[in-house]
Amino acid sequence: xxxxxxxxxxxxxxxxxxxxxxxxxxxxxxxxxxxxxxxxxxxxxxxxxxxxxxxxxxxxxxxxxxxxxxxxxxxxxxxxxxxxxxxxxxxxxxxxxxxxxxxxxxxxxxxxxxxxxxxxxxxxxxxxxxxxxxxxxxxxxxxxxxxxxxxxxxxxxxxxxxxxxxxxxxxxxxxxxxxxxxxxxxxxxxxxxxxxxxxxxxxxxxxxxxxxxxxxxxxxxxxxxxxxxxxxxxxxxxxxxxxxxxxxxxxxxxxxxxxxxxxxxxxxxxxxxxxxxxxxxxxxxxxxxxxxxxxxxxxxxxxxxxxxxxxxxxxxxxxxxxxxxxxxxxxxxxxxxxxxxxx
Amino acid sequence: xxxxxxxxxxxxxxxxxxxxxxxxxxxxxxxxxxxxxxxxxxxxxxxxxxxxxxxxxxxxxxxxxxxxxxxxxxxxxxxxxxxxxxxxxxxxxxxxxxxxxxxxxxxxxxxxxxxxxxx
Amino acid sequence: xxxxxxxxxxxxxxxxxxxxxxxxxxxxxxxxxxxxxxxxxxxxxxxxxxxxxxxxxxxxxxxxxxxxxxxxxxxxxxxxxxxxxxxxxxxxxxxxxxxxxxxxxxxxxxxxxxxxxxxxxxxxxxxxxxxxxxxxxxxxxxxxxxxxxxxxxxxxxxxxxxxxxxxxxxxxxxxxxxxxxxxxxxxxxxxxxxxxxxxxxxxxxxxxxxxxxxxxxxxxxxxxxxxxxxxxxxxxxxxxxxxxxxxxxxxxxxxxxxxxxxxxxxxxxxxxxxxxxxxxxxxxxxxxxxxxxxxxxxxxxxxxxxxxxxxxxxxxxxxxxxxxxxxxxxxxxxxxxxxxxxxxxxxxxxxxx
Numbered sequence: 001x002x003x004x005x006x007x008x009x010x011x012x013x014x015x016x017x018x019x020x021x022x023x024x025x026x027x028x029x030x031x032x033x034x035x036x037x038x039x040x041x042x043x044x045x046x047x048x049x050x051x052x053x054x055x056x057x058x059x060x061x062x063x064x065x066x067x068x069x070x071x072x073x074x075x076x077x078x079x080x081x082x083x084x085x086x087x088x089x090x091x092x093x094x095x096x097x098x099x100x101x102x103x104x105x106x107x108x109x110x111x112x113x114x115x116x117x118x119x120x121x122x123x124x125x126x127x128x129x130x131x132x133x134x135x136x137x138x139x140x141x142x143x144x145x146x147x148x149x150x151x152x153x154x155x156x157x158x159x160x161x162x163x164x165x166x167x168x169x170x171x172x173x174x175x176x177x178x179x180x181x182x183x184x185x186x187x188x189x190x191x192x193x194x195x196x197x198x199x200x201x202x203x204x205x206x207x208x209x210x211x212x213x214x215x216x217x218x219x220x221x222x223x224x225x226x227x228x229x230x231x232x233x234x235x236x237x238x239x240x241x242x243x244x245x246x247x248x249x250x251x252x253x254x255x256x257x258x259x260x261x262x263x264x265x266x267x268x269x270x271x272x273x274x275x276x277x278x279x280x281x282x283x284x285x286x287x288x289x290x291x292x293x294x295x296x297x298x299x300x301x302x303x304x305x306x307x308x309x310x311x312x313x314x315x316x317x318x319x320x321x322x323x324x325x326x327x328x329x330x331x332x333x334x335x336x337x338x339x340x341x342x343x
Numbered sequence: 344x345x346x347x348x349x350x351x352x353x354x355x356x357x358x359x360x361x362x363x364x365x366x367x368x369x370x371x372x373x374x375x376x377x378x379x380x381x382x383x384x385x386x387x388x389x390x391x392x393x394x395x396x397x398x399x400x401x402x403x404x405x406x407x408x409x410x411x412x413x414x415x416x417x418x419x420x421x422x423x424x425x426x427x428x429x430x431x432x433x434x435x436x437x438x439x440x441x442x443x444x445x446x447x448x449x450x451x452x453x454x455x456x457x458x459x460x461x462x
Numbered sequence: 463x464x465x466x467x468x469x470x471x472x473x474x475x476x477x478x479x480x481x482x483x484x485x486x487x488x489x490x491x492x493x494x495x496x497x498x499x500x501x502x503x504x505x506x507x508x509x510x511x512x513x514x515x516x517x518x519x520x521x522x523x524x525x526x527x528x529x530x531x532x533x534x535x536x537x538x539x540x541x542x543x544x545x546x547x548x549x550x551x552x553x554x555x556x557x558x559x560x561x562x563x564x565x566x567x568x569x570x571x572x573x574x575x576x577x578x579x580x581x582x583x584x585x586x587x588x589x590x591x592x593x594x595x596x597x598x599x600x601x602x603x604x605x606x607x608x609x610x611x612x613x614x615x616x617x618x619x620x621x622x623x624x625x626x627x628x629x630x631x632x633x634x635x636x637x638x639x640x641x642x643x644x645x646x647x648x649x650x651x652x653x654x655x656x657x658x659x660x661x662x663x664x665x666x667x668x669x670x671x672x673x674x675x676x677x678x679x680x681x682x683x684x685x686x687x688x689x690x691x692x693x694x695x696x697x698x699x700x701x702x703x704x705x706x707x708x709x710x711x712x713x714x715x716x717x718x719x720x721x722x723x724x725x726x727x728x729x730x731x732x733x734x735x736x737x738x739x740x741x742x743x744x745x746x747x748x749x750x751x752x753x754x755x756x757x758x759x760x761x762x763x764x765x766x767x768x769x770x771x772x773x774x775x776x777x778x779x780x781x782x783x784x785x786x787x788x789x790x791x792x793x794x795x796x797x798x799x800x801x802x803x804x805x806x807x808x809x810x811x812x813x814x815x
Contacts, residue, residue: 118470121658127467206386218439221383227413230387235658237678238463240713245678250362252387252410259364354697355740356705 005030006104006340009093011081011279014042015064015322016314017109019329020336022067024107027337031073032101036080036275040068042111048141050322051178051185052212060322080275083282084108084310089343091309094282105309105336108285108293109329110276112315115164115172115268122235123160123266130154130244130263131236133163134179137186137265146194146263150242154197154262157190158246159183160233161203165269174290176269176319180207183267184220191224200227200259202248210321229257236264270319283307293317303332309343311336367415370462374453375412375446382446384439385409391433391443397426405433405443412450417457424451463676468659475646475656479605479613484515485555486607487546489562490523492724492756498773499758500561503607506758510621510765511614515559518549526564530688540586541593543572548596556602559610563723566606567644570652573604604652606645608722608757612654612662615669623766626672628717629789634673635717638752639663640707640730642723643683657681663720663757670764679710685733686725701740704733708745708752716746718753718784720760730754735778735811744813751779751813763790770797779813 006029010021013035021033039045041064047057068075076095083094084106093101117125117133125131129149132140140146148154161183165176180203187199206228208214220226231249239245243260250257272280272291280287285305286294293316296304303311313332314325348355376382391405392398398405403426411420424447433443456462484507488500507513525542528534550558560566576583590596611618626635641660646653655661658681664674685703690696707730711719721727731754738744738751746752754777755763762772769790774781775797785792798806 118467121471121656124467124658126470127464127659129463218384221386222380225383228386235681237680238676239678242463250410250414253362253407253414253416255360255362257362257364257414348695348698350740352697352736352740353694354701356737357698357702359702359706 004340007032007102008336008340009034009081009091009101009103009106010109011084011093011106012036012042012109012111012275012314012316013040013068013075013077014109014111014314015044015060015325016111016316016329016332017042017107018064018068019326020107020109020313020333021073022064022070023330023333024336025068025070025072027333029072029337029340031070032103033068033073033075034079034081034095035075035077036096038077040064040075040077043114043135044322046135046138046142048138049185049189051181052210052216054185054189081106081108081110081279083279084307085283086307086309089309091307105311105340107311107313107329107332107336108276108279108305108316109313109332110273110279110316112270112319113273115170115176115271117163117266117268119170120163120167120266123163123233123264124236124238125266128236128238128244128264129242130261131266132263133266133268134159134182134186135268137190141189141193146190146197148262152262153194156198156200156259156261157263157265158200158202158233158244158259158261159187159265159267161201161267162232163266163268164271166204172269172271172290174319175207177207177209178319178321179267179269180205181210181213181216181321183265184208184213184217184226186265187226188216188220188224191220191226198227200229200261202229202231202233202246204230204232210323231257233264270315273316276316285310290318303328303335309339311339362414362416364414367417369413369415371417371450371453371457372412372415374456374462375449378449379442379445381439381441382409385441386439388438390436390438394432394436396430396432397428401426403427405447408450409446417454420450421454424454468661471659472655472661475650475654475661477609477652477654478603479609480557480603481613482513483555484513484557484559484605484610485550485553485601486515486517486559487521487524487561487565488517489565489724490527491728492561495724495728495776496756496759496773497776498771499756502758502762502767502772503561503611505767506611506618506761506765511617516553516555518553521546521549524562524565524568526562526568527688527692529568530564531692532689537585537589539568540572540575540582541589543569544586544590544598545594545596547601548590548594548598550601551598552596556599558601558604559607560604561607561724563606563642563645564725566604567642567648569604570649573600574649576600606662606722608645608662608666609654611757611761612665615666618761618764619669622670622764624764624788624790626667626670626760626764626788628787630787634671635784635787636675636714637667637672638675638677638680638711638714638716638719639667640680640684640719640721640723640726642721642726645722663722666757666760667720670760675711675714675716677711677714679707682707682710684721684723684726684729686729691725691729700729701733701736704729705737705741708734708737711752712745716752717787718755718781720755720757722757727754727756731778735813738813746779746814750783753777753779753781753784753814755781763788768792776809778809778811780815783814
């Protein structure tokens with residue numbers, strides 16, 4: 001426990017921000033947690049179940065709610081942090097409502113935005129009725145109904161990996177890391193909920209980097225009979241029956257492949273959030289070639305920026321999963337406390 | 344004068360290289376998978392093909408064959424499937440534990456049955 | 463399909479098209495295949511829209527077919543295009559109107575090259591001056607002729623004598639639009655509506671009362687492909703690409719195809735005859751073939767131009783059924799007669815004749 005109470009502002013009330021706020025409050029610090037949406041929780045609010053074990057996302061939501069249920073935390077919603085600057089030893093923090101705060105330290109946890117799938121025009125998201133995103137599929141899981149736009153039960157669904165990731169055409173050369181395993185998770189869920197529906201994953205590489213991810217991939221083939229086609233879908237269109245038609249190369253067969261689908265799910269990647277971008281630009285914070293916040297050291301300083309007293313947590317620095325986000329937020333708290341106690 | 348294509352134009356419609364998934368069926372795949380469920384596990388690493396004795400000197404590619412079976416592209420396999428010498432080395436290298444040897448035998452069997460309309 | 467989504471894409475890919483004063487550059491192959499289309503365009507511009515459009519008889523081929531066929535080097539084609547710019551400069555024009563999609567691609571590719579590699583522009587100026595003594599200004603705008611018709615599509619609609627409507631049923635005609643690859647696939651920002659959902663022909667069809675068919679192989683190339691076609695033994699590749707499109711559009715029973723590219727209009731018309739011979743299949747309703755029009759012909763029909771004066775009788779697939787549907791009276795007996803009554807050559811093997 002630190003002996004002197006300090007005031008720390010946490011910008012962003014998603015997974016990283018909630019965990020960081022909770023950990024700081026637990027150590028006795030006064031925390032102002034600022035969330036731009038009406039409710040905290042970030043993207044997790046939309047998710048139905050989590051990889052790799054498909055536990056309900058609600059488990060983690062409840063954990064995070066408990067985490068910020070602390071009288072040391074003051075939560076503001078519907079407000080965003082617009083600018084941070086150094087003022088003597090303190091940080092001067094400007095908010096979107098025109099007010100300002102003074103803090104001993106701050107943690108930026110502004111997270112990510114999901115890639116806007118309309119930018120990959122060739123997939124016709126927003127045009128073809130049954131092209132949806134991975135987030136849209138979670139909505140269907142939450143609603144308990146996986147149906148086409150006209151209410152039919154799909155008999156064949158395709159999942160496209162790397163939509164908006166690893167793609168210089170949309171200026172995103174980075175890998176969003178979580179989409180492959182999300183696809184595997186969602187493919188299994190579809191197979192479980194609709195056993196007669198065929199599921200195809202169109203992938204470039206299967207990047208099963210986390211614990212139990214590869215096992216999940218194996219399970220998807222062995223138990224759930226999910227089909228994998230190695231190739232990037234080049235375009236989607238609809239036929240006279242309003243069924244989707246996709247073109248892809250089956251790179252393992254070395255031949256182009258065409259297939260009809262009832263639904264196409266685009267595994268949208270992560271991009272630096274617009275709110276985080278505004279904050280970074282106003283505060284002159286360095287950013288990497290992937291446009292996420294650039295950290296002080298890639299290996300041993302990835303919670304640090306170059307402003308003393310300002311720390312970074314979670315996916316404002318790079319795509320990461322929930323496990324790593326929580327760890328990263330805790331590490332940011334460690335760095336913050338070290339700063340507060342040694343400055 | 345007829346052209347090289349044997350008609351008055353000297354060319355003709357080219358055979359499509361497309362795998363039209365909706366124009367074929369998966370009878371052979373289903374036959375193999377039902378009898379050898381480990382077939383589902385292949386993730387196309389190519390270890391089997393690298394070690395295959397037959398594949399060193401003849402067009403026999405087990406990795407690609409598995410893909411064709413899954414897609415329902417049986418035509419390219421008719422010849423190929425007979426080339427396996429059943430040595431079993433592919434079984435040793437497969438990281439996913441696919442019973443590769445049995446897959447080849449079952450595929451050959453399924454194609455025979457297909458031709459006799461028994462699938 | 464959600465039209466709103468398409469409208470959003472269309473709004474993103476709009477470009478500045480000048481209102482008047484164009485320097486017109488013709489296509490080399492269209493003057494043979496669709497001789498009347500360019501004349502129709504000029505007439506529409508001058509007589510119906512009251513625009514100033516100038517052409518210089520010294521203008522030549524852009525050599526694009528040779529360039530894409532690997533017989534004309536890039537330096538050469540840059541100099542040829544520079545010469546065209548010099549002719550425009552000499553005549554006092556800053557807006558280029560291009561008849562051909564291959565040329566349009568060539569012009570945009572060269573201008574982009576000059577933008578990113580200014581030394582190539584300097585080298586071209588030098589080459590042109592040494593070869594011809596000419597100098598040139600860069601044009602202010604580059605429009606494909608279909609861009610210009612697109613811009614004035616509503617004005618044309620207001621002057622319409624006919625619509626893209628079946629006069630007997632009152633229903634819109636079902637139209638397949640085909641965009642030449644080099645219109646927007648190389649530089650989506652230079653094409654109205656971009657590369658995936660081009661609006662340039664769709665806009666015309668909609669303004670003139672037709673329904674657009676969005677079929678699975680809509681974005682597929684017609685197959686011309688220069689090298690595919692130029693070598694006789696390779697023409698099967700070209701033919702097979704068009705065939706893929708015909709098969710894909712067939713279930714929609716299109717009334718006609720309209721293209722904005724010389725090669726596409728030519729091949730999608732002529733290959734229908736070839737496929738009838740090779741496959742024994744004739745596409746289109748009642749197996750009469752699918753008439754393939756240029757956008758100038760489509761505009762001309764709307765404005766009440768005589769189809770035979772526009773040269774539509776020289777398409778392999780004849781348009782008699784289509785004209786009847788639109789309520790246009792055109793005497794089939796006069797198809798191959800000049801105005802003074804002498805006979806024009808009549809092509810063999812016409813479909814739907």
